[in-house]
Amino acid sequence: MFTDRVTVYLKAGDGGNGCASFRREKFVPKGGPDGGNGGKGGDIIFKTDPNISTLLDFYYQPNIKAPRGKHGSSSNKAGRSGKDVTVKIPVGTVIIDPVTKRTIHDFVTADESKVMACGGRGGRGNACLKSRRNPLPREGEPGHPGEEATLLLELKLLADVGLVGFPNAGKSTLISHLSAARPKIADYPFTTLSPVLGTVKYDVYKEFVIADIPGILEGAHDNVGLGHTFLRHIERTKVLVFVIDMGSHEHLDPVKDYRILEDELRFHKPDLITKPRIVAANKMDLPDAADRLQLFLDSGVHEKETVFPISAIAGEGLKELQNAMIQKVEEIKREQCDS
Numbered sequence: 001m002f003t004d005r006v007t008v009y010l011k012a013g014d015g016g017n018g019c020a021s022f023r024r025e026k027f028v029p030k031g032g033p034d035g036g037n038g039g040k041g042g043d044i045i046f047k048t049d050p051n052i053s054t055l056l057d058f059y060y061q062p063n064i065k066a067p068r069g070k071h072g073s074s075s076n077k078a079g080r081s082g083k084d085v086t087v088k089i090p091v092g093t094v095i096i097d098p099v100t101k102r103t104i105h106d107f108v109t110a111d112e113s114k115v116m117a118c119g120g121r122g123g124r125g126n127a128c129l130k131s132r133r134n135p136l137p138r139e140g141e142p143g144h145p146g147e148e149a150t151l152l153l154e155l156k157l158l159a160d161v162g163l164v165g166f167p168n169a170g171k172s173t174l175i176s177h178l179s180a181a182r183p184k185i186a187d188y189p190f191t192t193l194s195p196v197l198g199t200v201k202y203d204v205y206k207e208f209v210i211a212d213i214p215g216i217l218e219g220a221h222d223n224v225g226l227g228h229t230f231l232r233h234i235e236r237t238k239v240l241v242f243v244i245d246m247g248s249h250e251h252l253d254p255v256k257d258y259r260i261l262e263d264e265l266r267f268h269k270p271d272l273i274t275k276p277r278i279v280a281a282n283k284m285d286l287p288d289a290a291d292r293l294q295l296f297l298d299s300g301v302h303e304k305e306t307v308f309p310i311s312a313i314a315g316e317g318l319k320e321l322q323n324a325m326i327q328k329v330e331e332i333k334r335e336q337c338d339s
């Protein structure tokens with residue numbers, strides 16, 4: 001199961017109490033206060049792990065607790081600190097305040113870590129509380145409570161290129177030809193139920209990441225089909241590839257499909273519509289596809305975007321499409337480096 005949105009409850013460890021005790025030893029009369037400090041409570045730390053790709057673990061275990069610090073004891077013995085708890089999260093996890101919806105932190109790099117809830121400080125023992133005004137404190141300080149937090153975790157995959165299209169358009173067929181990803185491919189809608197990432201290698205040592213997300217239908221923003229929540233996984237991509245079916249059945253209207261895709265992206269997040277885009281006219285091996293492509297080109301719906309006629313199943317036209325992806329990805333990377 002792929003889970004990309006969970007609410008978690010964190011409770012960092014409370015600090016241990018400071019101890020109140022007095023030194024009692026033979027030949028040491030009036031030994032004075034010797035209560036040790038309480039230990040600090042454990043922190044809860046989130047750390048990204050590139051080997052994790054879902055928030056599923058949190059779905060089963062949404063409560064995360066760190067152990068408390070031990071209490072201080074006599075003879076000036078400080079309590080041991082509670083152990084920090086490090087929680088592994090996938091790269092691309094966004095931490096959001098569920099009430100204000102404000103982003104608290106965005107984990108975008110591997111092995112990035114941050115304390116999300118601080119353990120409470122230990123209370124001071126009466127040895128530490130001794131002062132000129134109060135030379136014999138009879139009580140130790142209580143430990144401070146550890147921080148509590150309710151957080152919304154949202155995973156937004158990190159890919160360079162995102163494939164968008166109607167169900168059955170051939171997105172999974174395309175990613176399986178371009179990369180080593182092997183999503184299920186079948187002749188029915190919604191074969192892909194969760195996003196799939198693939199790495200496209202080129203020029204010996206270079207690569208970019210491509211994401212195949214579930215198909216989008218008209219009204220996805222109103223939860224038609226699988227809804228539009230999966231679109232969040234293409235929010236960070238540099239380039240979008242619209243995969244348009246040109247040939248699989250006679251009632252097909254690629255111009256309408258293209259407009260619907262644009263509308264659904266806009267409903268999800270207006271920024272998506274301004275992302276650099278490439279159009280892949282798929283299933284060109286089928287009869288009538290050439291005529292439909294002509295109608296599509298004549299309509300001008302694609303405006304200035306380049307259209308690549310391909311057959312994902314036969315692997316035709318993929319080299320040109322891949323080159324266009326590389327060119328756009330590199331162009332944007334360069335721009336990001338310059339700015």
Ligand SMILES: Nc1nc2c(ncn2[C@@H]2O[C@H](COP(=O)(O)OP(=O)(O)OP(=O)(O)O)[C@@H](O)[C@H]2O)c(=O)[nH]1
Nearest residue numbers: 167168169170171172173186190191192215312313
């Ligand atoms: N003739 C032809 N069939 C294709 C081509 N590309 C994909 N198909 C077929 O179209 C069907 C759907 O392909 P998928 O790759 O599963 O489509 P998808 O866009 O991933 O679909 P969802 O996961 O449901 O959104 C499968 O039966 C494929 O074999 C193509 O270029 N030509």
Ligand SMILES: [Mg+2]
Nearest residue numbers: 171172191192
């Ligand atoms: Mg698919």
